[in-house]
Amino acid sequence: MNFFIDALNFILDPANLGGPKGILPRLGDHLFYSGLAMLFALIVGLPLGLAIGHTGRGRAFVIAISGAARALPTLGLLFFIVLFTGLGLWPLVAVLAILAVPPIIAGSYAGLESVNRQTIDAARAIGMTEWQLLWRVEVPLALPLIIGGVRSAALQVIATATIAGYVGLTGLGRFLIEGLAVRDYTLAIVGAILVAALALLVDGLLALTQLLVTPRGVSRGVTSTAPRTRAPLRRASATP
Amino acid sequence: MVWLWQNLELVLGLTLDHARLSVVPVLVSLIASIPLGWLASQSRVLRAILLTLGGILFTIPSLALFISLPPILGTRILDEVNVVVALSIYGVAVMVRGSADAFASVSRDVIGSSTAVGYSRWGRFWAVELPLAGPVLLASIRVVSVTTVSLLSVGSLIGVTTLGYLFLDGYQRDFPTEVLIGIVFIVIIALVFDALLVLLGRLLLPWTRALPKASRATVTRAAAEVAS
Numbered sequence: 001m002n003f004f005i006d007a008l009n010f011i012l013d014p015a016n017l018g019g020p021k022g023i024l025p026r027l028g029d030h031l032f033y034s035g036l037a038m039l040f041a042l043i044v045g046l047p048l049g050l051a052i053g054h055t056g057r058g059r060a061f062v063i064a065i066s067g068a069a070r071a072l073p074t075l076g077l078l079f080f081i082v083l084f085t086g087l088g089l090w091p092l093v094a095v096l097a098i099l100a101v102p103p104i105i106a107g108s109y110a111g112l113e114s115v116n117r118q119t120i121d122a123a124r125a126i127g128m129t130e131w132q133l134l135w136r137v138e139v140p141l142a143l144p145l146i147i148g149g150v151r152s153a154a155l156q157v158i159a160t161a162t163i164a165g166y167v168g169l170t171g172l173g174r175f176l177i178e179g180l181a182v183r184d185y186t187l188a189i190v191g192a193i194l195v196a197a198l199a200l201l202v203d204g205l206l207a208l209t210q211l212l213v214t215p216r217g218v219s220r221g222v223t224s225t226a227p228r229t230r231a232p233l234r235r236a237s238a239t240p
Numbered sequence: 241m242v243w244l245w246q247n248l249e250l251v252l253g254l255t256l257d258h259a260r261l262s263v264v265p266v267l268v269s270l271i272a273s274i275p276l277g278w279l280a281s282q283s284r285v286l287r288a289i290l291l292t293l294g295g296i297l298f299t300i301p302s303l304a305l306f307i308s309l310p311p312i313l314g315t316r317i318l319d320e321v322n323v324v325v326a327l328s329i330y331g332v333a334v335m336v337r338g339s340a341d342a343f344a345s346v347s348r349d350v351i352g353s354s355t356a357v358g359y360s361r362w363g364r365f366w367a368v369e370l371p372l373a374g375p376v377l378l379a380s381i382r383v384v385s386v387t388t389v390s391l392l393s394v395g396s397l398i399g400v401t402t403l404g405y406l407f408l409d410g411y412q413r414d415f416p417t418e419v420l421i422g423i424v425f426i427v428i429i430a431l432v433f434d435a436l437l438v439l440l441g442r443l444l445l446p447w448t449r450a451l452p453k454a455s456r457a458t459v460t461r462a463a464a465e466v467a468s
Contacts, residue, residue, distance in 0.1 A: 003311045070386045071430035073393040075404065076423040079411040083419065159301035166411075176303055180398065185311070192304030199299035 007189040021174075023194065030171035030198065033089070033164055034157045037096030041153060044097070045104030049149070052105070053112025053142070054134050062109065066102035074099055074160050078167060087168040092161075099160055100153035107149015111142030140215055147210045151203055158199045162191070172198065243417050251406070255425050258403045262392055262429065264324050266385045269331025274377070276332070277339020278365070287340055294333040302326065302394045323395040323402075330391065331384045338380020342373035375448050378441040382434055389430040393422070403429075 010016055017023050052058050074095050081091040115138050123137045139146070162173030172194045179188025244251060280287040300308075305326040310317045313325065346369050354368045396404030403422045410418030441448070 067382075067386060067434070068427070070383070071390050071427045073390045073404070073407070073423060073426050075394055075397075076407040076419055076426065079407050080416055080419040080423065083411065083414060083416040155299055159299065159304075162301050162303055173303075176301075176307065180307065185307075188307045189304075189311075192301065192308050195304055196300045199301075200296065203295070203299060 003185050003189050004193075006186040007193055010186060010190050011193065026170050026172050026174055027194070027198065029169065030158070030161055030164070030173070030195075033092055033096065033161045033169070033171055034154070036089075037093045037157050037161075038100055038150075038154055040093065040097040041100035041104055041157075042150070045101040045149075045153075046108055046146075049105040049108025049146075050112065050134065050139070053109035054130070054138065056113075059109065062105055066106055069098060069102045072098070075163055075166070078163060082167050089169065092164050092167060092169060096157050096161060100157050103149045103153040103156070105149070107152070108142070108146045111145030111149070112138050114145060115141045143213045143215075144210050147206060147213065151206045151210070154202055154206060155199055158202060159195060162195055243415075244421055251403075251421060251425060254401060254403045254405060255429065257401050258389070258392060258426070259429050259433075261320060261324060261395070261400070261402060262327075262385070262389045262433065265327035265331045265388045266381065266433070268328040269335040269384050269388075270377075270381050272328075272332045273335035273339040273380075274370070276336050277341075277373075277377075278343050278369070280336065280340035281343035290336050291340065294336045297329055297333040302330070302391050303397060305329065306395060306398050318399045320400055322398070323392065323400050327388050327391060331388055334387065335380055335384050338383070339373075339377060342376035342380065343369060345376050346372045371445065374441070374445040378437065378445065382437050385433045385437060386430045389426060389433060393426055 011023065018025075048062070052062055077098070078091060078095045081094065082088075085091055119137065119141070120133065123133045128136070161171055162176055164171040165173035165177040172191055175191030175194065176188050177191075179185065179191060276290055280290045306322055307317070309315065309322045309326055310319070313322065315321050350368065350372065351364065354364050359368065392402050393404030393407060395402050396408055403426050406418050406422030406425075410416065410420075410422065
């Protein structure tokens, strides 16, 4: 356990915060790669997920694609792309985005599917257009599950962005890689602790968002009137 | 392709190692998550505790977990055990949620009826709850199996022999073919495992093929939520 105590001392030592190899610049880079990847993943994943959830078409196709994407080893994919394009930011952002798209799609279409059919029929019956139905009924009701998908995507992206250090970039993964290279266990565990802490922090913030955006009627319905057999299923992604 | 034929022995050896190392975490996840998931389906508080714990475990990056385990377990860094334990931890973390949903998907009426016809708690679990939770359990273990096979390649960064070796070697030698072959064989293992699990599901849960469409949709939806 000494490694962990040494690692905590390293993190708490102000001398290790700044400087080109310090914690703060690497933390900043790590967030930059992850944020960029999430941005692209959202641009691709959200419209697809919402389209599938709204129309009910293409679900089987997306489940198959998501499964296949999960099987692709991110490290191998990154090395493969880098060997063609050369080192740089974009190969990393691309593979991280590929990692993030399936959970975003799954979350958004599962969210729309969980919306009560009668509610949708009622919205149509009072004359809403499909566009209004999507943005004023389906998306607000599905928001907790949609954000649930974004949460697991962000988690995976932040955890996986550690591989940036292998392709000439920095980020918190550098601590892990440098530590491994010179058998400096403490340094490696510094990296491990920092990445896990960052992931937990971002996950916590998104969980808070999830709570804040849940329409009051939805949370009330889940806790009191929804049938017991369905309620846990629906809440599944809300509390991963 | 020429490279593949010349190094077939290496690739097949790595593939066997990779498959062998993936099996244990998948089995551990399945077996450990069944009692945990059942517990989580029994009370809201337990559910919240177990799922939060699983969520936290899953935030630890795989490479970080591989490195952190030796000082905790007292193993050497190159031991295969580290990777197997780490992937089992991930598997259980993901699977607990699926398993909790699986047991929650068993209708209260059915449980009530089986109690009424005289099942004990223990007998009811094996004869009623577990089989009915089967389809959702299967859907989640398929996700775990694919993720495990893919994550195992990271183990090569700390020196465990898996197909990830081809990534490192191909990268260092600037030889994309080798990396690609590594990716392809990993996807093949994942597909074979998935096919085996589906087959196992057909054998153990023969009634799911005759399910009406509506309940099948529930299973796919549950699978999608586990996957997200």
